[in-house]
Amino acid sequence: MRDELFESFPFGIIRIDSANKIQRMNYYAKQLTHALDQESLETLLTLKPKNDITTWSVANHQIALNVELFMVSGDSNRLLLLGLEPNFTSSLPPQFERALEDLTTDPEEIVLRIVTMISEATSFERFDLVRVNPQLRKYSYAYSIGLEIEGSIYAPYSQIRKTGLGWILETEAPQLSSSLQPEGFSFSEDPMLYRTGFRSALRVPILFGHEVIGAILLGGTKALQFEIEDAYLISQISRHFSQAFYHSGIIQERSYQAMATSAFLHSMAENLKDDHILDFLNDYCIQLQIATQLESIYLCLLDQTHQQQKLLVSAGRKFPQKNEWKPLDKEIAAMLQAKSIVCYSLVHTSIQNTDELLNQGFTSTLYAPIEHRETIVAALVAAAMDEKASSPYMSGLFKVATEQLSSVVARLPNAPGAVPEPNSSRQLPKPTRKDRLQDQETSGFSRIIGSSRIMQDTLQNAARAAQYDFPILITGETGTGKELLAKAIHQSSQVAQGPFIVVNSAAIPANLLESELFGYQEGAFSGGVKGGKPGKILLANRGTLFLDEIGELSPELQAKLLRVIQEQEIEPLGAIKPIPIKVRILSATHRDLSSMVEQGEFREDLLYRLNSIEIKIPPLRERGQDILELAEHMLQFLAQSHDTPEKTLSPGAQDLFLKYTWPGNIRQLQNIINRLYVFAEGSTIHTQDLPPDLRVAETDKGHSEKEEIAGLLAEFGGNKTALAQYLGITRTGLWKKLKRLGLQ
Numbered sequence: 001m002r003d004e005l006f007e008s009f010p011f012g013i014i015r016i017d018s019a020n021k022i023q024r025m026n027y028y029a030k031q032l033t034h035a036l037d038q039e040s041l042e043t044l045l046t047l048k049p050k051n052d053i054t055t056w057s058v059a060n061h062q063i064a065l066n067v068e069l070f071m072v073s074g075d076s077n078r079l080l081l082l083g084l085e086p087n088f089t090s091s092l093p094p095q096f097e098r099a100l101e102d103l104t105t106d107p108e109e110i111v112l113r114i115v116t117m118i119s120e121a122t123s124f125e126r127f128d129l130v131r132v133n134p135q136l137r138k139y140s141y142a143y144s145i146g147l148e149i150e151g152s153i154y155a156p157y158s159q160i161r162k163t164g165l166g167w168i169l170e171t172e173a174p175q176l177s178s179s180l181q182p183e184g185f186s187f188s189e190d191p192m193l194y195r196t197g198f199r200s201a202l203r204v205p206i207l208f209g210h211e212v213i214g215a216i217l218l219g220g221t222k223a224l225q226f227e228i229e230d231a232y233l234i235s236q237i238s239r240h241f242s243q244a245f246y247h248s249g250i251i252q253e254r255s256y257q258a259m260a261t262s263a264f265l266h267s268m269a270e271n272l273k274d275d276h277i278l279d280f281l282n283d284y285c286i287q288l289q290i291a292t293q294l295e296s297i298y299l300c301l302l303d304q305t306h307q308q309q310k311l312l313v314s315a316g317r318k319f320p321q322k323n324e325w326k327p328l329d330k331e332i333a334a335m336l337q338a339k340s341i342v343c344y345s346l347v348h349t350s351i352q353n354t355d356e357l358l359n360q361g362f363t364s365t366l367y368a369p370i371e372h373r374e375t376i377v378a379a380l381v382a383a384a385m386d387e388k389a390s391s392p393y394m395s396g397l398f399k400v401a402t403e404q405l406s407s408v409v410a411r412l413p414n415a416p417g418a419v420p421e422p423n424s425s426r427q428l429p430k431p432t433r434k435d436r437l438q439d440q441e442t443s444g445f446s447r448i449i450g451s452s453r454i455m456q457d458t459l460q461n462a463a464r465a466a467q468y469d470f471p472i473l474i475t476g477e478t479g480t481g482k483e484l485l486a487k488a489i490h491q492s493s494q495v496a497q498g499p500f501i502v503v504n505s506a507a508i509p510a511n512l513l514e515s516e517l518f519g520y521q522e523g524a525f526s527g528g529v530k531g532g533k534p535g536k537i538l539l540a541n542r543g544t545l546f547l548d549e550i551g552e553l554s555p556e557l558q559a560k561l562l563r564v565i566q567e568q569e570i571e572p573l574g575a576i577k578p579i580p581i582k583v584r585i586l587s588a589t590h591r592d593l594s595s596m597v598e599q600g601e602f603r604e605d606l607l608y609r610l611n612s613i614e615i616k617i618p619p620l621r622e623r624g625q626d627i628l629e630l631a632e633h634m635l636q637f638l639a640q641s642h643d644t645p646e647k648t649l650s651p652g653a654q655d656l657f658l659k660y661t662w663p664g665n666i667r668q669l670q671n672i673i674n675r676l677y678v679f680a681e682g683s684t685i686h687t688q689d690l691p692p693d694l695r696v697a698e699t700d701k702g703h704s705e706k707e708e709i710a711g712l713l714a715e716f717g718g719n720k721t722a723l724a725q726y727l728g729i730t731r732t733g734l735w736k737k738l739k740r741l742g743l744q
Contacts, residue, residue, distance in 0.1 A: 001122065001229040008093040015228060020045050023077065024229075028245045032062040032082045038084060038166050044080065062640055072187075072231040074176040074489060075518040079232055079538065092236055100237075101736040103244040106671060107252040107393075110145050110244050112507055117237050118216060122230045124680065126219035127509070132160070132169060134211045139165060141392050146219065146512050148533060149189075150196045155340040156395035163187050163192070168205040169212045171203040174231045177201040179223040202226040204234045208242040213249070244733070252396060260400040263287035282313040283378075284408075286399060289315040289706075292394065295362065296383040299560040301412075302376060304336065311378070317360070317383075332379055335367040337378070342367045343390035345539070363499040363539060364389040368398040371411040380405065385543070386500045428560050437492070444488030448481070449633050450626040458485075463611045466492040471565065473550075474588040474612045476617030479667030482588035483548060485617060490544040490691030498543025501536050515555055520573035529654060537570050537583060544584040550610065551591035551602060562606045583608070620662040627657050630666060634673040645683055647676070652687040656694050706741040713743065 006013070012029030022045070025033070033041060049069055057066055070079040070087055081089055091097065099117055102112060114129060126146035130139045140156040160166045164187040168175055179188060180199050193201060196220040206214035218236055220226060267284040281299055289297045298314035308325045308333055329337070335342040344365045366389040370378040378403050381391045440515055445459050465472055466489040474482045483502060490500045508516055519535025537545055547553075553561065564570055565585055569578040587610050596602035620627060631649060639646035649657065662668055672691060680689040687695060692712055716723045724734040738744040 001233070002225055005093060005121070005233075008095070010091045010093065011088045012080075012575055013229070013232075014082070014233060015077050015081040016045060017079060017567045018076040027661045029080075032063070032065060032084075032594040033642070035281075036065075045217060047080065061445060066299075068292055070228070070235075072174050072228055073171070075228045075231070076328060077228045077230055086507055092233075092240065096185045096237060096240075097740075098239045098734060100192050100526070101740065103241055104671065105143075105244050105247040105249040105310045106252055106674075107255075110241065110248045113242060114216075114245070115145075115507060117552060117664045118218075118234065119238065119243075121233050121524055122202075122218070122226065124218045124225075124509070125221045125512070126217075128217040130165065130217065131211050131214045131245075132165070133171065134204075134213070134739065139215075140395065142214070143392070145220075145516070145517075146198055148218075149198075150190050152189075153191055153338055154332060154343045154390065155338040156343070156392065157399050158338065158340045161188065163189050163217055164201070164203045165217070168215060172205055172212055173203045173208060173211075174235050174344075176203075176226055176228065176284060178226060178230050197221050199223045200225040202231055202234070204231065206238045206242050212365070213246050214238075214606075215244065222268060223737070242719050252393070254394040256400040259291055259397060260288075260404055262641050263291055263401070263538070264404045271631045277408060278313065280408060281338055282315070283289075284405065285313055285315040292388075292397065294382045294384050294389060294394070299370075299378060299379050300332075300381065301378050301409075302332070302336070304376070307333075312378070331367055332363065335369055335379060336376055340367065341369070341395050342461065343395065344372070345387065361385045361497045361543065362724040363387065363501070366390065366394060366398060368395075368402045368598070370402045370405050370409050372406050378405075378409045385498070386502065387539075390614075403549055428590070444491035448484060448488060448743055449630050450623060452626045455626055458615065458617060459488075462489055462615050463492055465489070465615065467494070468613075469494065469584055470612040471585040471587070471610050472612070473593075474586065474617065475614060476588075476590065477619045477665055478590045479665035480619060480665050481615040481616060483546065483591075484546075485615070486548075486586045489586060490546070490584070492585060494543065495543050499540055500544050500546065501540035502548060503536050503547045504548045505552040512644060513554075514575060517557065518570060518572050520561065520577050532572065532574070535570070537564060538572070538579065538581060538598055540583050541581045542583075544586055547585070547587040547591060550587040551593055551596060555603070558603045558606050562603065562609060565609045620665045621660075624658070627669070628654055630669060631657060632674055634670060635677065639673070639678045647683055647685055649681065650684050650686045653685050653690060656687060656690060660694050709737065710743055713738075 006024070006513040008028050008548065009028065011555060012026065012032045013020055014025040014029045014033075033044070036044065044065075047069055057064060064084075065084050066088060070081060074323055083089070091367040092100070096117055103113060111129065111412045115127070118127060118129075120702045124146065126149070128141060129143040131142050132139045138157050138159055140158075141154070145155075150529040160169055166173060166185065174184075176185075177186065178200050180194050180201060182191075182194065183196070187192060190201075199222055200220040202216075202218040202220075203217075205212045206216065216238060218226065218234075234569045239247055244504045263284055267280050267287055273283070284324065285299055288294075296314070296316040296318070301310045301312055301324070303309070307328050309328050311323045323587075332344065333343060344367075346363050347364065352671075362383040362385060364384050364387050366382040368380045368382075369376040370380060380398060382394065382398065445463055446743060448455075448459060450456070450459075452479075462472075462485060472486075472489060474485055480512055486502075487500055490496060496552065503517060505513065515533065515535065517535055517537055519533045519538055521532040539712065547561075560571075564581075564583075569577070569580045570583060577681045591603050593607050593611075597607055616697070621632075628649070635647050635649075638644075664671075672694070675691070676685050676689055680686075692708060712723055713720075720734055720738075735744065
């Protein structure tokens, strides 16, 4: 742990070795122990846990200390934590306190917030954030970044076995492997970690309600890269965000269920009236493809006895499969072996038909097993021209979809051994249905909501610029929809058939960003998978690379990116010669790059290269009636995807929506609409249903945050649980806010 972070703890912290010698202490600990006599200090240094007791009080005539002890499996050191008040360890270093204050339960937001906090806490070369179902003993990935672990398969919803994750599930405690060596391997994955180049690992459980609901798994390429202080800090951080992480997982699972159920019910109504199973399955895939906006989805039957597969129905772009029995593809075989969903990034993985898929613009695929009576009888497959098919969200959705399809696929005659040859008229999907679906297809720009003059002018400029291959810089405040506009530009450009790869510079830890962007050759450094890693720039070849939050790039990466744009070639780490590429560059930022140039934080020559054409997205407050159009569209989508009655805004609520300044723009609008959709009673959303920020009258907008929260606390009769729910934050977050404002 860095010295400045160690010193920032708001209480005393001392590291003691197995011989009871002090190895390290912060300034706060020095001040507290200075007042102790020698006998009290010796008592303090020899404290060890006894009968699960880890909290003591140590006192002499000068001072009384509250003491806690922290130990971690795999490390002989221990930490003494010292404070003057009970529960002093409930506080964290200041940079983490504010980040935890306004935690929401939005699945994407909470994951990004966790990633930011862990990146500030320690350095690493691999980070996995996983969700755990302790009852089913299964786990799924919420976030992964860094060196690919050699020999591993990305298989969400896998069974937890005798691994490091299994160990912390049983013990509910962190584990630190400070020096990975063959003679000291503890878990089944340690050999794979070692072969990849990892020399240290830290595993921390996320506990909520006395159960492990997730885990933080970190890998480092240096021995002793993680220390006991890192294990303690990350354990404390995880304790603070565990409630939000737990509830965001519930929201995510409900989202999967709602979307898949919606596709299922629509298809049932269309096709099962005449017991036409093939039409039902075809329509299901079409509905799922429309809902997910994946480029291709298909369903194939599996005959494990003869190791064969056969395409049954498909939706979207043509996938290189034929309606005939053929040997199992390598990726299908991997799915059968894993007995779980398997995802691939095609340029990272050597599979049989990679070139054919890449030539069609596909860059990620997903294979989800369909089981019946504990036998995998079919597979639901997806392919995308970006990285969406390999995302944790899509894995969760397809898990639910395959569970729904199980009973339908089982009704096919003689499944899973063979598929009868039905009449040709029954094999083909209904023409009228296809015609209707084709009419629903829209271009990227037409999916952007907004009829205001300022927004229409912005879209027209973007559509015109899309026809040329000049780099485009998209500017605008956070939450205005820069990525959505970038994808629309890509879909209207000459490289629309190629991949669209997104790099969020702010969401990737700085020490990993270079390898994520440029990739590396095998042997470029200690660690890394066999064959190297191509990186996202190469992944975007013959397509579009969208660099979001470009202002966060380090000066070194700015220089390398400038060369990519100028020369149209890339030089991965360890490469002997550059690799020629053809990539359309789109970038975005909410920062003032011109000011950053003046301050020496951004290269002037790179700015000139990026903003050949600059398109500024107006903030939501300047778009007038677009606010209501967007809100109406969001409410309609929620009603359709959850198969519930539609809700509308009352005239009073509409008026407050138009008066509000929307500092978080469309992202904030979506979060508020989601909250209103869940908690507002009845089919009409009234002014009293709105969050306090929107309900504050114009004359009251000068009130301080403290006055506003104090008024709401009185309005709710001191019920903090109800107030936290109303504000859309966790109860822990509300407690921290009240403490900061002096209202606790």
